[in-house]
Amino acid sequence: MSTATLYEKVGGEPAIEKVVDYFYELVLADKTVNQFFKNTDMDKQRIHQTKFISFALGGPNQYSGLSMAKAHQGMNLQPIHFDAIAKHLHDALAHFNVSEDDINQVLNHVSTLKEDILYK
Secondary structure (H helix, E strand, O other), rough: OOOOOOHHHHHHHHHHHHHHHHHHHHHHHHOOOOOHOOOOOOHHHHHHHHHHHHHOOOOOOOOOOOOOOHHOOOOEEEEEEEHHHHHHHHHHHOOOOOOOOHHHHHHHHHOOOOOHOOOO
């Protein structure tokens, strides 16, 4: 009996693309964090984030971006920013009917990256 990865449970890359699109709708509407995306090519960012989340959820490793520390260098992100992003990720996953247990697994994985993201 094989256990499905979170990537498979969520519906693979096509489903993750939809989650990422909705996630960025929430992020860009949030004054707590939207300034960090002011000069960002959002089409490129969505593609990049889809690949990163796909890999983080156990999908194929197509992520070739910077390390978390390098990607967030110079941003001086604080816990309030990290928490806002985590909440938007939760809400985007919930919007597409991902179970709370699976969402918690995703957020637990994301929380392991906190040290590489904050205060850089």
